[in-house]
Amino acid sequence: xxxxxxxxxxxxxxxxxxxxxxxxxxxxxxxxxxxxxxxxxxxxxxxxxxxxxxxxxxxxxxxxxxxxxxxxxxxxxxxxxxxxxxxxxxxxxxxxxxxxxxxxxxxxxxxxxxxxxxxxxxxxxxxxxxxxxxxxxxxxxxxxxxxxxxxxxxxxxxxxxxxxxxxxxxxxxxxxxxxxxxxxxxxxxxxxxxxxxxxxxxxxxxxxxxxxxxxxxxxxxxxxxxxxxxxxxxxxxxxxxxxxxxxxxxxxxxxxxxxxxxxxxxxxxxxxxxxxxxxxxxxxxxxxxxxxxxxxxxxxxxxxxxxxxxxxxxxxxxxxxxxxxxxxxxxxxxxxxxxxxxxxxxxxxxxxxxxxxxxxxxxxxxxxxxxxxxxxxxxxxxxxxxxxxxxxxxxxxxxxxxxxxxxxxxxxxxxxxxxxxxxxxxxxxxxxxxxxxxxxxxxxxxxxxxxxxxxxxxxxxxxxxxxxxxxxxxxxxxxxxxxxxxxxxxxxxxxxxxxxxxxxxxxxxxxxxxxxxxxxxxxxxxxxxxxxxxxxxxxxxxxxxxxxxxxxxxxxxxxxxxxxxxxxxxxxxxxxxxxxxxxxxxxxxxxxxxxxxxxxxxxxxxxxxxxxxxxx
Amino acid sequence: xxxxxxxxxxxxxxxxxxxxxxxxxxxxxxxxxxxxxxxxxxxxxxxxxxxxxxxxxxxxxxxxxxxxxxxxxxxxxxxxxxxxxxxxxxxxxxxxxxxxxxxxxxxxxxxxxxxxxxxxxxxxxxxxxxxxxxxxxxxxxxxxxxxxxxxxxxxxxxxxxxxxxxxxxxxxxxxxxxxxxxxxxxxxxxxxxxxxxxxxxxxxxxxxxxxxxxxxxxxxxxxxxxxxxxxxxxxxxxxxxxxxxxxxxxxxxxxxxxxxxxxxxxxxxxxxxxxxxxxxxxxxxxxxxxxxxxxxxxxxxxxxxxxxxxxxxxxxxxxxxxxxxxxxxxxxxxxxxxxxxxxxx
Numbered sequence: 001x002x003x004x005x006x007x008x009x010x011x012x013x014x015x016x017x018x019x020x021x022x023x024x025x026x027x028x029x030x031x032x033x034x035x036x037x038x039x040x041x042x043x044x045x046x047x048x049x050x051x052x053x054x055x056x057x058x059x060x061x062x063x064x065x066x067x068x069x070x071x072x073x074x075x076x077x078x079x080x081x082x083x084x085x086x087x088x089x090x091x092x093x094x095x096x097x098x099x100x101x102x103x104x105x106x107x108x109x110x111x112x113x114x115x116x117x118x119x120x121x122x123x124x125x126x127x128x129x130x131x132x133x134x135x136x137x138x139x140x141x142x143x144x145x146x147x148x149x150x151x152x153x154x155x156x157x158x159x160x161x162x163x164x165x166x167x168x169x170x171x172x173x174x175x176x177x178x179x180x181x182x183x184x185x186x187x188x189x190x191x192x193x194x195x196x197x198x199x200x201x202x203x204x205x206x207x208x209x210x211x212x213x214x215x216x217x218x219x220x221x222x223x224x225x226x227x228x229x230x231x232x233x234x235x236x237x238x239x240x241x242x243x244x245x246x247x248x249x250x251x252x253x254x255x256x257x258x259x260x261x262x263x264x265x266x267x268x269x270x271x272x273x274x275x276x277x278x279x280x281x282x283x284x285x286x287x288x289x290x291x292x293x294x295x296x297x298x299x300x301x302x303x304x305x306x307x308x309x310x311x312x313x314x315x316x317x318x319x320x321x322x323x324x325x326x327x328x329x330x331x332x333x334x335x336x337x338x339x340x341x342x343x344x345x346x347x348x349x350x351x352x353x354x355x356x357x358x359x360x361x362x363x364x365x366x367x368x369x370x371x372x373x374x375x376x377x378x379x380x381x382x383x384x385x386x387x388x389x390x391x392x393x394x395x396x397x398x399x400x401x402x403x404x405x406x407x408x409x410x411x412x413x414x415x416x417x418x419x420x421x422x423x424x425x426x427x428x429x430x431x432x433x434x435x436x437x438x439x440x441x442x443x444x445x446x447x448x449x450x451x452x453x454x455x456x457x458x459x460x461x462x463x464x465x466x467x468x469x470x471x472x473x474x475x476x477x478x479x480x481x482x483x484x485x486x487x488x489x490x491x492x493x494x495x496x497x498x499x500x501x502x503x504x505x506x507x508x509x510x511x512x513x514x515x516x517x518x519x520x521x522x523x524x525x526x527x528x529x530x531x532x533x534x535x536x537x538x539x540x541x542x543x544x545x546x547x548x549x550x551x552x553x554x555x556x557x558x559x560x561x562x563x564x565x566x567x568x569x570x571x572x573x574x575x576x577x578x579x580x581x582x583x584x585x586x587x588x589x590x591x592x593x594x595x596x597x598x599x600x601x602x603x604x605x606x607x608x609x610x611x612x613x614x615x616x
Numbered sequence: 617x618x619x620x621x622x623x624x625x626x627x628x629x630x631x632x633x634x635x636x637x638x639x640x641x642x643x644x645x646x647x648x649x650x651x652x653x654x655x656x657x658x659x660x661x662x663x664x665x666x667x668x669x670x671x672x673x674x675x676x677x678x679x680x681x682x683x684x685x686x687x688x689x690x691x692x693x694x695x696x697x698x699x700x701x702x703x704x705x706x707x708x709x710x711x712x713x714x715x716x717x718x719x720x721x722x723x724x725x726x727x728x729x730x731x732x733x734x735x736x737x738x739x740x741x742x743x744x745x746x747x748x749x750x751x752x753x754x755x756x757x758x759x760x761x762x763x764x765x766x767x768x769x770x771x772x773x774x775x776x777x778x779x780x781x782x783x784x785x786x787x788x789x790x791x792x793x794x795x796x797x798x799x800x801x802x803x804x805x806x807x808x809x810x811x812x813x814x815x816x817x818x819x820x821x822x823x824x825x826x827x828x829x830x831x832x833x834x835x836x837x838x839x840x841x842x843x844x845x846x847x848x849x850x851x852x853x854x855x856x857x858x859x860x861x862x863x864x865x866x867x868x869x870x871x872x873x874x875x876x877x878x879x880x881x882x883x884x885x886x887x888x889x890x891x892x893x894x895x896x897x898x899x900x901x902x903x904x905x906x907x908x909x910x911x912x913x914x915x916x917x918x919x920x921x922x923x924x925x926x927x928x929x930x931x932x933x934x935x936x937x938x939x940x941x942x943x944x945x946x947x948x949x950x951x952x953x954x955x956x957x958x959x960x961x
């Protein structure tokens with residue numbers, strides 16, 4: 001604990017000294033129109049990072065890669081394109097919530113989102129909210145949350161983007177985006193299809209990734225209609241259909257195959273009343289997987305969950321400086337699958353968010369939530385946050401919260417092993433942040449402490465099969481730094497973006513670092529644009545991770561630290577007022593580095609991707 | 617655990633070959649205990665015969681690659697060891713150096729155990745684990761290291777034991793439950809079956825040449841209604857496949873591990889070690905001694921010493937050694953992740 005306090009103090013003083021030297025400030029506000037009000041109005045004391053659509057468009061590779069190279073998140077990917085699970089501040093994948101237009105889409109089966117089943121093509125922005133968010137976003141928002149937001153603009157426009165790309169391993173990608181608005185209607189659609197043999201060479205061996213091919217298609221379509229000056233109705237939809245072979249390890253090739261089918265539909269009615277802005281959401285989510293142990297047979301296991309959700313919320317200005325947002329929500333989950341029968345779960349939750357802004361300098365937030373869930377008791381959750389603008393270029397942020405993660409359907413009902421006596425994991429945390437901006441430079445420094453109890457872990461029981469129990473206690477602490485600098489000299493645009501995270505995540509019984517949590521992770525992005533030409537270079541350092549609870553180190557038991565670089569360039573071939581054509585070339589793993597992200601699962605060698613994009 | 621008896625025979629024959637000849641050591645792992653860990657990562661550990669030294673991941677150290685997902689069992693024949701991996705491969709190594717010689721992968725799907733008759737190996741294979749009707753015994757030519765024939769058997773073939781021109785296969789049942797021992801006549805690959813209690817697994821040939829089988833009984837508490845059947849130790853007369861004795865355990869007891877040495881079988885139940893002499897007519901009522909494992913996953917007995925693995929699947933496991941006469945723990949070693957099988961090389 002002393003170490004944690006010291007860390008806080010160190011960061012605090014270090015940055016105060018730095019801030020005093022500032023003479024000028026340009027607040028670079030990220031232009032985002034949020035479909036999720038909670039993020040904008042009720043997260044002042046949190047670190048919120050925005051990846052906007054230009055970045056999402058530029059890095060057309062996987063969502064995993066976008067976040068790996070542009071944020072503090074660490075990913076554990078079972079070979080390129082395979083199951084990819086995030087770790088946020090040393091927590092595990094089921095402690096990271098993924099939020100689609102304000103609602104959680106984490107799997108009810110595994111508790112996590114596989115980041116290789118998310119296509120970012122049509123998202124206006126991806127927002128990373130660091131720190132506990134269970135009050136706002138429910139189960140799983142312990143380390144932080146990733147927000148995928150669609151926006152519907154009603155200002156008249158008609159924009160289209162067509163993209164074709166081809167790359168190594170016979171990777172073909174085609175996508176089409178269209179956005180249209182006129183009068184009372186707004187509409188946008190994103191279609192994306194990717195297909196890859198993904199049979200990359202395992203460097204320094206004579207083997208290839210023989211069972212890693214994948215293809216997937218996604219549709220992302222949203223419609224908005226202005227019913228009256230006070231009422232707007234919006235329909236959001238997302239479909240993801242994918243099939244992947246599951247590659248094996250370097251010593252054991254696999255024959256497995258996995259199919260994903262995810263459907264998400266949400267109808268939202270918002271009304272600007274005299275006293276309150278209210279929203280009613282009705283949603284249906286379906287996740288469905290099929291696992292083929294041997295792709296050459298028709299035998300598979302499956303799991304399927306339907307989620308039905310109704311959610312009502314209002315934004316009320318109680319007083320000039322005091323805002324209240326109550327949320328009531330009812331979720332019904334029904335599942336069926338080869339290994340867990342057909343269980344269901346009902347969940348009712350009430351939430352109150354309070355935001356107090358006494359003056360321009362101070363922001364206070366206080367939030368409470370109580371869930372009533374069938375099957376087990378959920379704790380009362382709270383969070384508070386404070387933001388204090390010390391000066392024009394220095395802001396202090398503090399937040400603390402109690403968060404939870406409910407047992408998944410697998411944890412409860414898996415046959416054999418499912419344990420109906422499980423209770424939710426609970427977690428307390430505190431996070432101190434500092435935002436410093438000077439001219440076109442922005443520095444964020446954060447220090448955090450998280451303590452989690454009743455962690456659910458699967459282990460073999462006395463009857464000879466695996467069963468989950470609430471056994472472990474962990475603590476995570478660490479620090480994050482992000483630096484963002486951009487500079488324009490005549491026609492030369494330069495930008496630099498740097499992230500570093502130091503993370504200790506340890507089991508409180510053994511005081512050992514949890515497996516697959518690197519102590520150090522850093523990335524840097526450099527971009528340069530001149531007239532029609534733009535270039536980028538990105539570099540990632542991923543520290544050593546342990547694969548055993550004893551923290552054995554060395555070639556067999558730990559995954560060595562690695563560094564990978566990507567390089568890309570884009571040239572604008574053709575440009576008129578309303579149309580332009582860009583061609584770009586990306587080189588991934590520029591230096592042909594041999595590396596593994598998960599033990600015995602090599603990652604790709606140097607590979608190329610050529611893209612042509614037409615906007616009209 | 618493959619036939620420890622068969623291996624001890626081999627050891628006897630090997631050492632008798634060496635008698636009187638002061639030959640060079642055949643390799644670092646010539647004499648001692650081999651412990652395989654399922655993983656992941658799977659690995660093989662070595663402990664010297666005098667219990668003085670040990671080395672982990674010997675296959676990785678010799679070949680700079682891991683053994684694969686998941687290491688099921690190892691078979692020993694002549695100067696070679698055969699590492700059987702669930703994912704569908706058998707890696708052939710020099711048993712004294714663990715240097716890789718070749719890999720057999722064609723014709724294998726979900727291999728489990730291996731035993732030998734001269735230059736031919738018999739490998740139990742679940743086929744597609746979700747298909748109850750495609751299970752087989754793969755027949756491997758050890759000169760060419762290829763599967764040249766398959767023999768269809770009933771669901772979930774597990775351990776394989778060669779004895780006098782016949783191959784005995786215990787059918788644990790794979791993902792389901794089975795209750796037979798297949799008897800394959802090597803001369804014509806014809807298959808007979810012997811019915812025993814549910815979930816037969818461990819098999820040994822006792823001092824009288826009878827087959828000893830441990831069936832752990834079905835214990836499917838998650839089914840509605842739950843299914844539970846009795847475990848048993850069955851002694852079978854191999855001259856006519858008749859059952860000599862069937863000693864059933866009381867309801868609720870499901871031993872999964874058995875070892876055999878020098879006229880007695882040993883099994884573990886709720887952290888207690890029991891011994892059953894060949895001539896016993898009922899199960900023992902008192903145990904020999906207690907063991908301190910939290911998850912007993914491997915068992916072997918040799919030369920009055922009992923070896924058990926206390927398996928961890930998130931880190932290294934522990935091999936514990938007990939002296940049977942003094943009933944005390946004498947040694948412990950760190951071995952690989954998910955340590956499950958103990959062999960004497």
